[in-house]
Amino acid sequence: MDFLNKQLAQEIVDRTMGIIGKNINVMDNRGVIIGSGDKNRIDDVHEGAVNVIKQGSGYEISEEEAKRLHGVKAGVNLPIYFDEKIIGVIGITGAPEEIRSFGELVRMAAELSLQQAILINEIQWDERLKEELVSQIIHYEGKMDPLFMERAMRLGIDLDLPRAALVILTQDRKKTFAYLKSRLEKEDLLLMQHDRIVVLKTIQPSRSASQLRKLADGWINGYKSTKKAYIKISIGQYHPGLSGLAKSYDQADHTLKAGLKLAPDKDIFLYEDYYLPVFLLTASKFGLTEELQPYFLMLKAKDSKGELTESFKALIETNGDMNSAAQKLFIHRNTLRYRLDKITEITGKDPRKTTDLLHIYLSFLNNELE
CATH class of the missing domain: 3.30.450.40 (GAF domain)
Structure with a gap:
């Protein structure tokens, strides 16, 4: 050159x-x-x-x-x-x-x-090669370019280290990248995407979820205190091997989509908290959610004041406990019972029954994730 x-x-x-x-x-x-x-x-x-x-x-x-x-x-x-x-x-x-x-x-x-x-150019070139390797890893489908392992060795990347994926959504990639760069360990891997940053973070597999949640919380609090900027972080689980890293990235990617739809006020989305929505997003790729009945849409169409929808959500959030749901809504238990009867009348599903509640909940999630 x-x-x-x-x-x-x-x-x-x-x-x-x-x-x-x-x-x-x-x-x-x-x-x-x-x-x-x-x-x-x-x-x-x-x-x-x-x-x-x-x-x-x-x-x-x-x-x-x-x-x-x-x-x-x-x-x-x-x-x-x-x-x-x-x-x-x-x-x-x-x-x-x-x-x-x-x-x-x-x-x-x-x-x-x-x-x-020349040194700066070599460093930048190595960084570009690393990003290309990370891109190959997160899109791994069982086969790698023959030069992949050779490049990884030349760049000093130990592919056997346990890592999990984090996807960071930000309005200013450069500032976020600069903030994260000094807080990452040598073996952590990064990839800059259009409006996101992917981090393959080295972890201790036995406590990956708690470790990554704590880490993400620290990043967000620190970043917001200095930059006053928008940032969201989703976290995938740890799975061994290259296929495991690709799976972890898919989880983090889908978790971010689900979290932004279902809890836009939150800053951190952990896969473990969004397993069912992520499952639906994955299933929708294969057209498997088309058979879900539109119970939630039926409910919304007849719920002009939003009280029935509010009651249904409270029941979900309290794990089906009617007393806790009534307290959450600041209504009498009999008022809640009346509302649940109306939901049954509209949808044909009784939310007091676990299976029926799940049917309505799946319909709700499918509607929210579209």
Whole structure:
């Protein structure tokens, strides 16, 4: 890859000229000027640089010699090395006897800038490769690219470590990423998606649910206290192996969809709390929810005041306990009984019976998740 490009060359020129106050030119490995304090010289061939590349050593140009050569001025030109190869030339314009002392320092500064740019590029490239691997992992279907394991080993990713998936929904991925980056462990893996961040978090399998809930709670509280921004986190379960990570991601993905529909005021959605809605979302992919009867829609159509729906939900939230449901609604038990009779009359299902209550509840969930 050509690291000494026009952008980096001009950065070297601007930075160096600001220090020594002399015009600087940077040439590529063909002797073409790609960075200069004199913009009119960009893309010109610098004969002095061509000589440096041919000879493999520095080349000084006097005022008299400059008159005989094409596209050059008096100055000092030195090779820029990377991996013991000349990849360019840096030149300082001026009388050689006046600027000779600057030459080696300027060359070293240019090489350091180049090395830094290459290091940053390599880090960014490794991060992109890691993200590509994470994408392959969460969409794993039993087969991997033959190079997958080789890439993982080169990047130092231990695929045997237990991990679980978290999906983070945010309105500002960059700020959220920056916040999370310093709080993740070395072995944690990330993937930036359109409006979300996927984290494959290393965990202790024996207490993954409590560990991840506590972690997510800390992230959200800390992020909101500093950024005052929107953030939601859904958490999948731990399952071993690559197929387990893909399953954990699917759980977190569907849990986020279910949580946003059913409890939009909450910030953390744990798969264990949304097992049934996630089951319905998965089943709907295969058209298996089409046979669910629209009991909830029947109920809403006859419930102009919303009292029957409110009572049904209270019964669900109290696990079918009528006394607790009546207290939650601040109504007498007989009033609740009357409302439940009306629900039975409308839907043909008695919510006091566990099976009938489940039928209405499944109908409710299916309606809310659409």
